[in-house]
Amino acid sequence: MGRRPCCSKEGLNRGAWSAREDKILTDYVTAHGEGKWRDLPKRAGLKRCGKSCRLRWLNYLRPDIKRGNITEDEENLIIKLHSLLGNRWSLIAGRLPGRTDNEIKNYWNTNLSKKIMPQLCIRRSSKGKAEANKLPATADSSSDHEAVTRAAAEQPTFLIKTKAVRCSKVYIPSPSSPATQHEHLANNHQRSELARCNENTPSSASELQVADPACCFLEDFDMEELISGFPVDDAFLQLCVDDDVGQFTRQNDVVSTDDNGSLWFCDDDAMQDEFRGSDGCTESQIAAEVETLASLIDSEEEHRE
DNA sequence: AAAAAACCCAACCGCGTTCGG
DNA sequence: ACCGAACGCGGTTGGGTTTTT
Incomplete structure (x- = not known):
């Protein structure tokens, strides 16, 4: 039995949000509060999936969101927290008022990961990936992969394993x-x-x-x-x-x-x-x-x- | 100036967890 | 105790923007 989709995708808007949609969502959440995301689109009159509404609100429309210009202090804190917690973006974001997990994740992937592990900086681009998909793995690319794997393994890490993955051991x-x-x-x-x-x-x-x-x-x-x-x-x-x-x-x-x-x-x-x-x-x-x-x-x- | 490549980030997707009946 | 719905999280993608060739 497959998982029920979060909503019917038919007739729903996708992609970037318009200013009008933002206003509807903001007005609705301001008036009724967060939660009940599944019902929200219907009640608010939005042609969006509830999940999409939640994400838009949490990552963009919330009034306490601080956007752009990650300070040096914040950057240092992100690095520190990441070294302890790994990719637990929501936990990290919880320590940075006004920042969202998505923003921190993006910031890490686009800026910090290169600073911290320049040897791991293999560019991801949709075009590049498409190219990579077309080409068979060359000796160079496989050795790159090995180098990356090795570098990752050698990278000293002090992660607190905050959540067992596929394992409940402590x-x-x-x-x-x-x-x-x-x-x-x-x-x-x-x-x-x-x-x-x-x-x-x-x-x-x-x-x-x-x-x-x-x-x-x-x-x-x-x-x-x-x-x-x-x-x-x-x-x-x-x-x-x-x-x-x-x-x-x-x-x-x-x-x-x-x-x-x-x-x-x-x-x-x-x-x-x-x-x-x-x-x-x-x-x-x-x-x-x-x-x-x-x-x-x-x-x-x-x-x- | 134009095309290609690289960059960036909002949005999507699927899965695990939590909650309520 | 069980089950389904809702929520939350992290990985990935798509497309707009900027930079390089």
Whole structure:
């Protein structure tokens, strides 16, 4: 059974939006608020798919949208966040007020990816691609591809794997290495702060100042996702079996430890091996990155005030 | 000046996740 | 617990604009 299309495409406008359509959509959303995108076109009298309306509103018409002129600070933040989060554009955009995920994604693809990884800069153009499609793969093009793959593999990366792709495992590195004893999560107080963030309990500003800046920064991230980069000890293990955090063990995942004492919420040995064998990303590197990011954002917010 | 190539970004598409009945 | 609808996300495409030849 195929997926039902989001709407009937027949008789609908496609492509660029006209000023009149923009006005209709803006007026409608201003009057009725966001949501119910599927019904919106009919109610507003637009010949557009609901999805298209949503996208147009979120990426272009919203009043708080900031357009163009990405500042150096924003650029640095994007680079930093991308190194931590990868292509999680919506998360990155969430840290850049007024910027949309689409804008950041485009900006990354057209500007930053070249700056960061010039060796990966193989132009994508519809014409070029059409040409490429016409031509059989040459020795040169395949070696280019290999070079790109190699460069990508060699590129140091400190990604926080915020969402498992086709896998629900959560990997918690071993506490045994000295590097795992990094300061800002080394005591139970801070760990409990972390747990509280996870409960989505609103914390007062003063409370948050007491907590680790990294924790404050992490407050509105999905802690279940981010926790994969943190060390584990007995107290944390206990948290895992408590109801509040017990969600880590959902979906029939099996909690196990490996030879290094690392904790796995996954019973797939092959995947564990693959994950372990990936890059050399250490907990301390992640911690340092998060801390840097936290102070960066703090200073940015101070600057705005 | 014209054609081709490159660039840029809005919009589309399909899939995964969340929500509500 | 299940299922379908709605939503949200990230990858990709298409076409307008700018730059190069």
